[in-house]
Amino acid sequence: MINRRSPFKTLLIYLLVILLLALFLFPIYWMFIGSLKDNSVLMRLPPQLYPTFSTLESYKAVFSNAKYMKYILNSFIVASMTVVIDLVFSVFAGYSLSRFHYPGRKAIMTITLSAQVFPTVVIIISLYEFFSKFKLMNTYHGLSLADVAMSLPLSVWMLKSFCDSVPRSLDEAAKVDGCGRFMTMMRIVLPLLKPGMLAVGIYAFLMSWDDYMLGLVIMTKTPLKTLPVGISETFLGEFGFDYAGMMTISVVASLPVLLLFLVFQKYMVAGLTGGAVKE
Amino acid sequence: MTKAVINARPHKGISEKWKDHLFGYALLLPTFSVFSLVILFPIAKSIVMSFYNYTYASIKKGPTWNSFENYVTIFEEGFLSQLFRTLIFTVGTVGLELVIGMCIALLLNMNIRGRNAFRSLFLMSWTIPSIVTALLWSWLFNAQYGLIDFVLSRIGLIADPNMQWLQSPSLAMVTVIIAVVWRQTPYMLVMILAGLQSINQDLVEAAAIDGANAFQTFFRVKLPGIKTVLGNTIITCVMSSFQQFTIIMNMTQGGPMKMTTTMSIATYKLAFTSRNLGAGAAVGVIWMLLLGTGVTIYNHVSKRFDYE
Amino acid sequence: MKRLLAIMLALTMLCSLTVLAVAEDHAPVTIEFLCWGAAETTTAPAFNAMIEGFEAKYPWITVEVTESNYDAVNTSLLNRAANDDSPDVAQVSNQWVAALCELDAVKPLEELFDEEKIADFYTGSMEGTIIDGKHYSAAWIMQPFGLYCNMDLLAAAGYNHVPTTWAEYIQMARDVAKLGTNAEGNTVYGICLGTQVLANAGYGVLPYIWAHGADFYAEDGSIGFYSEGTVAAYKELQDLVKEGVIATGLQVVNNRSLFGNGQAAFHIDAPSQVVNFSAVNLQVTNIPETSTITSDHHLIVSANTEHPEECALLVDYLTGPEGMEIYTQHNSVICARYSVEALPYFQNLEGTTAVFYKMAGSAKSLPVQSANFVPAMEAIAEGIQRLTIGLEDADTVVKDTAATLTKLYSK
Numbered sequence: 001m002i003n004r005r006s007p008f009k010t011l012l013i014y015l016l017v018i019l020l021l022a023l024f025l026f027p028i029y030w031m032f033i034g035s036l037k038d039n040s041v042l043m044r045l046p047p048q049l050y051p052t053f054s055t056l057e058s059y060k061a062v063f064s065n066a067k068y069m070k071y072i073l074n075s076f077i078v079a080s081m082t083v084v085i086d087l088v089f090s091v092f093a094g095y096s097l098s099r100f101h102y103p104g105r106k107a108i109m110t111i112t113l114s115a116q117v118f119p120t121v122v123i124i125i126s127l128y129e130f131f132s133k134f135k136l137m138n139t140y141h142g143l144s145l146a147d148v149a150m151s152l153p154l155s156v157w158m159l160k161s162f163c164d165s166v167p168r169s170l171d172e173a174a175k176v177d178g179c180g181r182f183m184t185m186m187r188i189v190l191p192l193l194k195p196g197m198l199a200v201g202i203y204a205f206l207m208s209w210d211d212y213m214l215g216l217v218i219m220t221k222t223p224l225k226t227l228p229v230g231i232s233e234t235f236l237g238e239f240g241f242d243y244a245g246m247m248t249i250s251v252v253a254s255l256p257v258l259l260l261f262l263v264f265q266k267y268m269v270a271g272l273t274g275g276a277v278k279e
Numbered sequence: 280m281t282k283a284v285i286n287a288r289p290h291k292g293i294s295e296k297w298k299d300h301l302f303g304y305a306l307l308l309p310t311f312s313v314f315s316l317v318i319l320f321p322i323a324k325s326i327v328m329s330f331y332n333y334t335y336a337s338i339k340k341g342p343t344w345n346s347f348e349n350y351v352t353i354f355e356e357g358f359l360s361q362l363f364r365t366l367i368f369t370v371g372t373v374g375l376e377l378v379i380g381m382c383i384a385l386l387l388n389m390n391i392r393g394r395n396a397f398r399s400l401f402l403m404s405w406t407i408p409s410i411v412t413a414l415l416w417s418w419l420f421n422a423q424y425g426l427i428d429f430v431l432s433r434i435g436l437i438a439d440p441n442m443q444w445l446q447s448p449s450l451a452m453v454t455v456i457i458a459v460v461w462r463q464t465p466y467m468l469v470m471i472l473a474g475l476q477s478i479n480q481d482l483v484e485a486a487a488i489d490g491a492n493a494f495q496t497f498f499r500v501k502l503p504g505i506k507t508v509l510g511n512t513i514i515t516c517v518m519s520s521f522q523q524f525t526i527i528m529n530m531t532q533g534g535p536m537k538m539t540t541t542m543s544i545a546t547y548k549l550a551f552t553s554r555n556l557g558a559g560a561a562v563g564v565i566w567m568l569l570l571g572t573g574v575t576i577y578n579h580v581s582k583r584f585d586y587e
Numbered sequence: 588m589k590r591l592l593a594i595m596l597a598l599t600m601l602c603s604l605t606v607l608a609v610a611e612d613h614a615p616v617t618i619e620f621l622c623w624g625a626a627e628t629t630t631a632p633a634f635n636a637m638i639e640g641f642e643a644k645y646p647w648i649t650v651e652v653t654e655s656n657y658d659a660v661n662t663s664l665l666n667r668a669a670n671d672d673s674p675d676v677a678q679v680s681n682q683w684v685a686a687l688c689e690l691d692a693v694k695p696l697e698e699l700f701d702e703e704k705i706a707d708f709y710t711g712s713m714e715g716t717i718i719d720g721k722h723y724s725a726a727w728i729m730q731p732f733g734l735y736c737n738m739d740l741l742a743a744a745g746y747n748h749v750p751t752t753w754a755e756y757i758q759m760a761r762d763v764a765k766l767g768t769n770a771e772g773n774t775v776y777g778i779c780l781g782t783q784v785l786a787n788a789g790y791g792v793l794p795y796i797w798a799h800g801a802d803f804y805a806e807d808g809s810i811g812f813y814s815e816g817t818v819a820a821y822k823e824l825q826d827l828v829k830e831g832v833i834a835t836g837l838q839v840v841n842n843r844s845l846f847g848n849g850q851a852a853f854h855i856d857a858p859s860q861v862v863n864f865s866a867v868n869l870q871v872t873n874i875p876e877t878s879t880i881t882s883d884h885h886l887i888v889s890a891n892t893e894h895p896e897e898c899a900l901l902v903d904y905l906t907g908p909e910g911m912e913i914y915t916q917h918n919s920v921i922c923a924r925y926s927v928e929a930l931p932y933f934q935n936l937e938g939t940t941a942v943f944y945k946m947a948g949s950a951k952s953l954p955v956q957s958a959n960f961v962p963a964m965e966a967i968a969e970g971i972q973r974l975t976i977g978l979e980d981a982d983t984v985v986k987d988t989a990a991t992l993t994k995l996y997s998k
Contacts (some may be wrong), residue, residue: 010391017386017397020379024404027415027461030426034418043424043848045440045772089313092306100303108307115314117570118322119522121546122563125556126324130316132670149317152310181302210408212525220663222626222655228410232529233656235414241844243418250411261406265399272466273473336689338669422836423773423845441774446783446836446976534784535836536972553962554665 031254034247035059042243058248068249070223071230074140075209076256078226081144082208083201086151090200091193093152094159095185099171109160116153124217131218143218143226147208155200158271162196163189199271202264209257227253322567325560333557342557349561353549357537358562362569364452365541369520371456372463376516379460380467385497387468388475398469405465413529416458420444448538451531455539458526463516470512474505510581514574521570542566613647616897621663622678626654629862633917640913641904648897668692673889676898681883682786684716684724686958694888695721699899708906709923711948712883715955724885726923727906728914730857731881731946732794733871733939735864740766740775740852749872753798756853756875757823763852764832771849777832779842779854780824781968782975787839789964790880790953792971794855795820798877803954803992810996813989821974821981828975835975857882858921858943871939873946881950883923921947959995966991 033051034042035058041048062068097109127146128137136142166189174184190197215226225233231253235246261268293301329349331342383401387394407415419427422443432440444454478501486496502509524543527533533540533548540548542562550559625634638650653674655663661683667673668690679687687693696705705713705722712726734756736749744763750756760777769775781788793803799820805811827833834845839856846854847864855874873879886905888898904910908930911922915932919940922933936944954960970988973979 013386013389013391017383017391020383020386021397021400024401024461024465027419028403028407030419031411031415043773043844045424045429047424047426047429089309093310096303096306100299102300102303112310112314115318117518117567117574118318119543119546119563119566121522121524121543121550122325122560122566123318123321125546125550125560125563126321126328127317129324130321134316145313146317149313152313156310181299185306206406210410212410212529220655220659220666221653222659228408228525231410231414233659236529241841241847243421243424246414246418250414254407254411257406257408258403261402262399265402266395269398269402269469269473273470335665335669423834423850441834443836443976448977532783534972535976536969 028254031247031250034244035251037244039242039244042247058244059252061245062248062252067222068230068252071225071227072252074219074224075227077140078143078147078215079205079208081140082147082151083204085144086148086155086204087197087201089148090152090155090159091190091197092185093156094163094196095189097156097160098163099168112156113153116150120150120213124213127214127217136218138219138221138224140224143215144208146214146218147211148204150211150214151204151207155204158200158203159193159196162193162271166192195267196271198264198267202260202268203271205260206257326564328557329560329564331557333555333560335554345557349555349557350565352555352558353545353561353565356545356549356558357540358542358545358565360537361540361542361545361562364539365521365543368452368456368459368523368539368541369517371452372459372520372523373513373516375456375460376464376467377513380464380471383464383468384471384475387472398472401468402465404461405463407462409462409525410529412458412462413526416454416461416526417445417530420454422446445531446535448536451535451539455527455530458530459520459523462526463519467512467516470508471505474508475501478504510577514577518570521566615647615649616894617649617651618675618892618894618897618901619651619653620676620678620901621653621655621660621674623655623657623660624678625652626656629859630918633914636913636917637905637910640909641901644904644909645897645900648900650901664692665690671891673891675889675892675894676901677887677889678727679724679885679887681712681715681724681726681885682953682955682960684885684887685718685956685960687887688718688723689958692890693723694890694892694895694898695723696725696888697721699888699895699902704903707924707926709925709947711950711952712881712885712923715883715952716885718956724887725902725906726883727886728884729881729921729923729947729950730859730883731921731943731950732855732857732874732879733943733946734874735846735854735856735860735867736870736872737763737846737849737852738868738870739849740769744852749870750875753876757827760827760832760852761830764830769849773848773850774834776834776845776851777853778827779837779846779851780833780835780971780975781837781839781842782835782971783838784965784968784972785838786961786964786968787882788971789967790882791839791855792820792824792967793880793953794874794877795824797951798874799823810989810993812992813986817989818982818985821985824971825974825978825981829978833975855879858919858940861919861939869939871942873942878949878951879946880953881947882953923947954996957996963992963995966995 033048036051036053036055037048038055038057041052093112097105097112131137131142131146136145170188170192171184174188179188210228211226212228212232215229216232219225219229231249235242235249328342330344330346331337332345332348333342337343387397391397404412419425422428422441422445425444427444428437428440428442431437432442442450444450482500482504483496486500491499521541522543523541524547527539527541527544528547531539533544546559546562546566548559549562550556620638622634624630625638634652638652642648642650657680660678661680664673664677664679664683664687668687673692684693708722708726709729712729713722713724716722716724734749738747740763741747741749741759743766744759746759746762750759762777763775764777766775781791796802796817799816801814801816801820802811805814824833828835834842834851837845842851842854843856843860843863845851847867849867861869861871886902888895888902892898905914906922906924906927908927911920911924911927912930912932914920915930921940921944922928922930927933933944954963957963967988970984974981974984
């Protein structure tokens with residue numbers, strides 16, 4: 001096939017891909033260069049398309065602002081907790097669904113996947129009351145649990161697929177050797193799930209970092225607010241005209257997940273697509 | 280053989296099979312506890328709330344049953360237009376995601392070098408947090424200083440260099456659709472690409488040998504090959520568009536003049552801005568009914584097509 | 588010996604009784620103060636200093652400050668009121684008080700202060716929150732809105748003075764808009780109008796209505812919104828939008844940036860905003876031929892507070908000469924009590940602050956008596972959107988808005 005394609009056609013394909021890529025990546029580029037300029041440059045026409053390192057003032061302002069630093073810290077704490085809880089719960093559930101065929105297994109799989117169908121916005125109407133009763137309002141573990149619930153369906157599905165690809169014979173060998181069920185899962189299968197766990201972990205982190213609605217409802221006290229809520233309050237309220245600051249905080253909010261993704265993207269893609277395609 | 284032996288043994292406690300089952304159930308407990316706490320109970324409560332008069336004032340004095348009054352209220356408040364707008368938004372976003380995602384996936388599928396690198400670069404916009412997407416595109420569409428107005432007016436596509444996008448009743452929907460498509464297309468792209476790459480290459484080659492051109496290969500060989508993946512991905516994207524809140528809320532707040540108020544925004548505004556939690560819940564209930572019906576229909580239809 | 592012992596015993600008893608008496612008078616108390624002033628960078632130093640000063644004066648009282656941004660304080664107050672968990676004292680906008688009263692969350696001032704003290708607060712500011720004959724909030728800061736004028740743009744259009752009549756105001760705005768763009772290449776506008784559906788966009792339009800002789804209320808207290816004057820005002824605004832004199836689709840915060848960036852001739856806003864306009868050669872004046880609106884900060888006390896005396900002390904301190912002396916050292920704010928006028932700060936005012944100070948007397952209260960004030964203002968703002976962005980017929984828009992207002996205020 002390859003040697004039948006003209007070099008002209010190949011070039012055309014490359015050009016198209018690069019053009020489309022440029023269109024998709026341009027806003028990110030725009031965000032980066034905007035963060036390095038100050039408002040007097042940004043609020044002027046014509047807009048500068050090239051980067052100028054006019055100022056790092058905006059960055060200094062963000063990093064010296066204790067409020068923003070707290071928001072970032074809160075997001076990190078919640079996202080980390082979400083990852084840990086999500087991993088533990090989804091490994092258990094994925095292994096369970098993969099290895100054991102108990103009554104109701106199909107129904108449970110369907111329910112797990114359908115959990116993400118319920119509109120979050122309808123959940124939050126009553127969530128306030130439930131979380132208040134269980135003293136989960138304005139707590140890191142409260143928000144983490146909520147984020148975990150949102151990530152679990154896909155996490156369980158991903159890990160179940162990965163589990164399915166680990167041969168059963170390993171389990172049985174372990175059983176013959178006298179290994180208990182729990183130990184079999186932890187010592188034998190778990191280590192082989194590392195790529196899957198990595199994918200689930202990153203996915204959970206991304207979902208939690210991105211979360212706006214749950215954080216809005218659960219974290220009402222300023223020192224506990226997460227980054228998306230803090231950004232929304234600041235830049236869609238009082239400082240709605242501080243475009244330089246807006247771009248800077250956007251960069252700061254995007255960098256952790258961008259970097260995480262760029263380093264681990266292989267696992268992410270494998271996780272996302274592994275489950276869907278095998279069907 | 281083994282079965283007979285086991286059954287012949289006198290019952291000492293629980294059988295191995297059931298020990299397995301119980302272990303399996305136990306492993307599921309954490310997951311289902313979280314589901315119950317965070318999803319099941321609140322949804323059930325919200326459904327119940329939709330039949331009560333649940334406003335801030337009534338929380339203190341105790342909510343009263345008002346049967347379908349909330350449902351009548353939401354229709355008066357324009358539920359049908361909200362539904363309509365949600366459908367437009369969903370069709371617009373998923374449609375664009377499908378077309379653009381498919382094009383890029385087909386291009387990347389053509390055995391070019393650095394395909395994985397390109398794929399990862401395309402995925403970058405998917406990782407950008409939604410709030411940042413909202414801010415970024417609000418800035419690009421800014422009527423006074425935004426890049427889009429500048430470029431479009433310079434190349435003569437629009438007349439007014441300060442044309443309103445986010446505050447234009449007709450164009451606001453376009454802005455949120457573009458922002459969401461920018462963020463979601465990479466997901467569609469990655470799934471389709473993976474699907475395309477799992478198609479048996481022999482089939483494609485056979486089609487080529489039979490003299491099929493690109494179009495025929497696409498529609499007769501490739502598309503059916505990725506049918507399941509495509510279907511599932513489209514469903515996921517549809518549900519995600521229905522639920523979209525952060526980007527719309529932070530770009531247009533559902534305006535101007537309610538032109539971008541989808542059911543998601545309407546639920547939130549009714550519940551938290553107008554503080555009528557019962558009415559907000561009512562919108563949610565109808566939404567879930569519609570979703571449930573839609574998914575059931577899809578399942579039946581896709582099962583039918585599977586047998587072709 | 589015996590006598591000495593007797594005297595010592597008596598003295599000891601006297602001492603311990605005094606100590607007990609003093610200790611009982613001042614058992615340590617903690618009260619919660621919810622505010623947004625401590626959260627905003629411009630006012631945080633003032634708030635911290637005021638609380639410090641208060642705690643120094645009353646050593647047995649500890650003030651626990653809870654801070655959030657403006658909107659979050661409003662939401663928080665409503666949430667907490669619904670759950671019977673209101674903070675002891677809260678900084679509020681006088682616009683929020685009626686809704687909180689409906690939730691039985693506010694203690695009337697009559698239970699905390701005597702008549703003389705209540706009379707010390709500016710009547711104009713206190714009027715809005717008199718419900719069922721009782722005062723429910725204490726006026727703290729008045730913010731009469733003034734007309735900010737960009738003198739450079741006016742000069743470029745051929746004017747070297749601020750407008751003194753309404754007709755002059757409109758004409759000047761038109762002439763500035765005709766300039767097209769300014770030196771930086773940005774479009775120039777005459778007048779700033781908030782046109783997004785927010786409460787401050789709703790009441791921002793009231794001076795325009797008043798300038799045409801109309802009002803929110805009719806003489807008999809019903810909603811008099813639908814009248815010749817209002818329709819005329821709306822028509823005028825629509826014409827200005829069509830001529831490009833007004834930039835549409837902006838929130839009040841965006842209008843501030845527009846004016847601050849030298850792109851608008853006129854902007855109506857509160858005194859606190861002058862710091863955002865440092866790059867503009869400006870002058871502040873009264874809005875010609877009409878009263879101005881005022882957005883006041885008040886203080887409320889929770890209906891269920893366990894320490895009403897301490898709350899009263901805090902309210903009195905913050906609004907009175909001692910608190911205001913500290914406040915004015917950091918920010919230029921306008922007092923709301925007659926006794927505070929005697930402070931040297933207010934006796935020696937100059938420049939823009941003096942202009943605003945003079946306006947405080949003639950400012951007209953917003954129609955905040957109803958718990959539906961905010962939805963009502965949003966209804967007006969929605970009408971303005973229909974008028975300026977949808978370009979609908981002015982008469983229809985006013986009629987529809989008036990109908991919504993009547994429904995909201997009929998409770």
